[in-house]
Amino acid sequence: MITVDTIDHRIIRIPITDVIFAGYEKIVENEGMPILDRYPEKGNLKIRFDIEFPNYLPKNSKELIKKGFHMAKIGGGVTQHEIINKLVLADKILRVDPEERLPPI
Template sequence: MKTYKDFFGTTSPYADLMDYLLDPPPLYDLPEGKGMCKKQPPIKHQLYLTLHEIFFGGVKKMKIQRLEYTGPEKTKTEIREKILSIPIKPGIRPRTEIIFPEEGDQNPAHISADIIFITEDKGHEHFVREENNLVTEADITLQDALLGTTITVSTIDHRLIRIPITDIVCPGYKKVVKGEGMPILETPEERGDLVIKFNVEYPPYLPKISRNLMQRAFYLAKIGGGRNQEMINKMVLADKIMRVDPVEQLPPFE
């Protein structure tokens, strides 16, 4: 058997009336009569932030125009400008809503709307934000991709860091530099990572001698497999001996 509460959500048929008496809704009072004030729907604005603003945090000021009361009687309004100070926490995430309660137009017939700023990341010339990480790209030659190099990166906080690349840069390879990304919102003393992707520049032409040398190098790498350094050293030494002029070779030991 269903009870009164099952249908109406309360045990008393007078609950709504008691709520109205104890916490009455605001009313407006005009010469034309009285009425119940309703709150206007929120006013939403996009707030675009640069990666530098997100990294360092601070306060961003925005100018708005709204209707404000012209006197204490609160019956007449006029358009005025107001500056809102928006707090930006380091590492603030996209789509974060920052709310300024009842900062919309003032009107005796309604409750002012909330103004809501919704954050969005602005594009950057060198970095793309992925969660707490920063992604960038570096151009290197094929020689550097195979033999290793050191690249210089200007960080988001205006420092120059030198990063050694010791691995072979193959398609899809990424170099991760710990702690050089964006501040983490909950723990701003910690940071995400810097992720470097590579664009390998290939030479437009290779002379035949260079092709032969590269072919020999790839062959040695293939048969050596990198598993036995001593064997590779012996093969390199044997290759050098084979390329010595026979006239310059020492006679065999007897």
């Protein structure tokens, strides 16, 4: 899911379930610029992704990626993105200091 601030000061959340690659475009219907002679109708919003890969990955990040691909493979491919998203989220949660996980008293 990505969050986009629109020109009319709204925040929209756009689900992304496809594999993202450099140059990938997501088109969101009726969220683009207003069409002048058909106001209040809007055009489509195009979101183009520019991916930059890191020059270096720590060993634990490489292991996480391998595990994600393995889990997606054994998951049958039906909900690969959900499996990988859960894996990444679990990794992020484990990286948070345990004292910061609890709400303040």
